[in-house]
Amino acid sequence: RRHTLSATTSRDNTLVLWDVVTQKAILTFEHGKVVICCAFSRSSKFIATGCQDKVCRLWECRRGRELVAFTQHEGIIIALSISPDEQHVVSASADKTLRIWTASKGRAKAVLRGHNHIILACNYNA
Numbered sequence: 001r002r003h004t005l006s007a008t009t010s011r012d013n014t015l016v017l018w019d020v021v022t023q024k025a026i027l028t029f030e031h032g033k034v035v036i037c038c039a040f041s042r043s044s045k046f047i048a049t050g051c052q053d054k055v056c057r058l059w060e061c062r063r064g065r066e067l068v069a070f071t072q073h074e075g076i077i078i079a080l081s082i083s084p085d086e087q088h089v090v091s092a093s094a095d096k097t098l099r100i101w102t103a104s105k106g107r108a109k110a111v112l113r114g115h116n117h118i119i120l121a122c123n124y125n126a
Helices: none
Strands: 005-009 014-019 024-030 035-040 046-051 056-060 065-070 077-082 088-093 097-102 107-113
Touching: 005 035, 014 035, 014 046, 046 077, 046 088, 056 088
Parallel strands: 035 077
Antiparallel strands: 005 014, 014 024, 035 046, 046 056, 056 065, 077 088, 088 097, 097 107
C-alpha cells in the first residue's frame, strides 16, 4: 500500500516523515542545524529541506538518503519548492535571492534578485 505522507521540520535539527494513516514516524533525516522548511516532489519520491546552515538538500524519501546538497546561498533557507517534473528545486533565502537548481547536479541554473528583504515564500509552476 502507498503511504500517505506528511513531513515536519524542527529545532532538533531533523525532518521527520510521518504516515498519516498509522500516525507513526517512518524516517528521521538528521541535519547539522535547525531545519527551517521542506517540500515534497509531486510523486513523493523526493523531499527537499532548507536549513539554518544555508544549505538546501534533496533527499530520497524511501531510504532517507541525501542525494545532493545545494550550497551557494549566503543566508538561511526560508522556503522551497520542487518543479512538477522533479528536475528543479527552487529555494528562497534570507540572502534575498531565489535560486533555481538543477536537481541532479547541485548547481544553480539561475539566481533571481529583486527583493529588498528576506524572501518568505516561493513556488514552482510549470
